[in-house]
Amino acid sequence: MKGLKIIVLAKQVPDTRNVGKDAMKADGTVNRAALEAIFNPEDLNALEQALRVKDKVDGSTITILTMGPGRAAEVIREGLYRGADNGFLLTDRKFAGSDTLATSYALSQAIRKIKDFDVIFAGRQAIDGDTAQVGPQVAEKLGIPQITYAEEVLDIKGKEIIVKRRLERGVEVVSVTTPVLITVHSSAADCRPRNAKLLMKYKHARTITERQDATEDYLNLYQTRPYLNIDEWSTADIVVEDEALGLSGSPTKVKKIENVVFKAKESKVLSPSDVEIDELMKELIENHTIG
């Protein structure tokens, strides 16, 4: 069987699961600097499914595609350490303020430039927005089918892929012929750890911007070992209409951000003594809350 060309969409996100006290500013906005930047968890689940396909079908390759600021190259290196073959960082000030529609447009245009692909894997959703929109939106723009909430790729026979989906109330097994975009659910297998050999091989992998800070010695390294180059694309490298990018390409606008406030109640504090619990129960039965 011919190897599959796989693209994994990955995003670097602030770790909203571990929000400390200093994560929110006094005005109710988010202090992104106080949150650690991590590989979006479900994108790691997606990478693992891609790696399993690569393990199974000889000659398959995995390309990581990410959009974000320069430091997002970190997710590409993480992918390389775990078995991806190369990566593209899509980075440009013009992407700033993109909502999911503008993001999916930029990503789909980058995928058109990569051109040759069979399967695109992505996490179901990113933890900084939880929208689950970018995957399906990219699929629509590319005119390919989507399989959302994948838990496991069960089988691959030529161009046919069998996938198990995890739905709210059950499971579904579906088949599809490539090309297809598959979003992966958190119930899928965890991603394998970094591979020590790959870590050694790719630890100096850098984008061209990152290399500007490198010393003379390192510059030679990139000539002798081209695989250490992480491709960096700006809007000049892909075919895009500027007005479909960033804020102008984003139909959704944030009108207002508020802290979550709950009306505090004056609570009655009880001890777990028999007398007090007995009294409480009498009261609740009398006022028909229970019983």
Added chain:
Amino acid sequence: MNNIFVYCEIEDSQVADVSLELLTKARSLADQLSCKVEAVVLGSGLNGIDKQLFPYGVDVIHLGDDKRLAPYLTLPHSTLLKQVLEQEKPQIALFGATSVGRDLAPRIASALKVGLTADCTSLEIGGHSDKKANIEYENLLYQIRPAFGGNIVATIINPETRPQLATVREGVMKKEILREGYKGVVKKIDTDKFLSDADFVVKIIERHMENKKVNIKNAGIIVAGGYGVGSKANFKLLFDLADVLGAEVGGSRAAVDAGFVEHERQIGQTGVTVRPKLYIAVGISGQIQHRAGMADSAMVISINNDRQAPINQIADYVIVGDAAEVLPKLIKYYKKNSK
């Protein structure tokens, strides 16, 4: 023209609760905007489905009845819905934030190049002034949703694009019949005209759906446990108390993640929103995400070792103590006093 559309999900020939909740909300928004409510129903064997829908104040039903449309598949549903929306040009289109709605809505938004807000917990109508462009907008849909892991609430608008698309979580809006005799019209969709083989490239091989075993959404009393309950074994005490009180058992995300209780019992922003007359929170610290799913409970009793737990701020009664000690006493004294 320019009405409010609701994509209705069908489960076993019944309109899903979340769709009826959306229709109820759509009706009140439509009255505010002086427009109509239209439902889009795609499925198979839909005879009589109009009788379920009209009482909620539906003026028009766009009905696609075709055996290829059930169970749900992304492409045929998105192809047909796109047709309807392009032709009818609604100002608002709503979806449930379900496995289906969250699969379908982004596909539609991408095709129509319009804005979509996921997982709304509230919808309102209001204005907006864009001071930079010096434009005043009226009657926009305020799409209100938790953001950033639930730590903030954002109001999102789509000033320029139509329809304004939103998905809404199940259970956050009330389902209410407008009038039993309410009558609208049914418009049939010519499915053969729009569907092609390319829409059926994904095939369902197997499907196992479970009926909802628990119904915490509509429970009058809920006994919910958190990570502080300590173990799956300790959760049995919650079930014991729930049995005695005729209550349902719920859990916080931490309790579900720890495997103390099943996922379908999860309460909070990523689970179910509940508003029972009594909510007994056992060993729940009360992160924002949890409180957002139960803060409208009429009465809250918190049982917690930690006097400072955030949940206590919204509790009517705080019992400072261990679940293992307090729960058996609640059972004992309920039995004693209810006789």
